[in-house]
Amino acid sequence: MFYKIIRAIFRFLIVFLMPTKVIGGEKLDREGRYILACNHQTYLDIPMLIAKCPRVINFIAKALFFEGRPVLGFFFRKMHAFPVHPASSDLKSLKHAIEVLNKDEVLGIFPQGRRVKESPVVKREEMYSGMAFIALKAKADIIPVMFMRPPLVLKRNVMKVGEPIKYEDYKDRRLKQDTLDEITDELCARMNGLFHEGEGA
Numbered sequence: 001m002f003y004k005i006i007r008a009i010f011r012f013l014i015v016f017l018m019p020t021k022v023i024g025g026e027k028l029d030r031e032g033r034y035i036l037a038c039n040h041q042t043y044l045d046i047p048m049l050i051a052k053c054p055r056v057i058n059f060i061a062k063a064l065f066f067e068g069r070p071v072l073g074f075f076f077r078k079m080h081a082f083p084v085h086p087a088s089s090d091l092k093s094l095k096h097a098i099e100v101l102n103k104d105e106v107l108g109i110f111p112q113g114r115r116v117k118e119s120p121v122v123k124r125e126e127m128y129s130g131m132a133f134i135a136l137k138a139k140a141d142i143i144p145v146m147f148m149r150p151p152l153v154l155k156r157n158v159m160k161v162g163e164p165i166k167y168e169d170y171k172d173r174r175l176k177q178d179t180l181d182e183i184t185d186e187l188c189a190r191m192n193g194l195f196h197e198g199e200g201a
Helices: 002-017 045-052 070-078 091-102 130-138 177-196
Strands: 020-023 034-038 057-062 082-084 106-109 141-147 157-161
Touching: 002 045, 020 045, 034 045, 034 130, 045 057, 045 141, 045 157, 057 091, 082 091, 091 106, 091 130, 106 130, 130 141, 130 177, 141 177, 157 177
Parallel strands: 020 157, 034 106, 034 141, 057 082, 057 106
Antiparallel strands: 141 157
16 A cells, blocks of 8 residues: 555656656556566666556665665665665575565566666676576566666656566576576667667657
8 A cells, every 4th residue: 555655646746747758568567477677877767667667566675775774764665675785695685586576576676786877778797697597586577678868857758668588488498697698688688779769758
């Protein structure tokens, strides 16, 4: 209930403050588990995704938003977020992410692991392959999402949703680093492909 109330508030505010055209949004309106993977330029990416996705998103968020910040941490948890240390092998967070997907819920991930303000284009060397590991372990598809420019107040934007990277295409592959790298390569290509399609706000 808390999530739905906050989402309704975000949707109301975004209509007036951050008008955003969604292309391919029907791909997010599906049953079952999937990973929503999006580029990350500002903190406003998160309320925008919450507002535009018809499903509840369980976001992986940096641990610094939870540690020593009880009020903010409480809010993030009520919004179905959970902490991770992106620069380390956080096995507890990986396990929780897999559990979320095993309940046929939606997991939200920023593959770069941080905000990259310089450009919407995703650089492969900035992406973590842990998301591919989670997808294979949880047997989940990955849906690429791209903002054409940073979500900012009083600025029009476009959010594009691409075709999913399907678990079925990789289910017979061994869970090795080269497989994880291949999936991450494919995600990077699909995300940047959305950006280069040329349709903007």
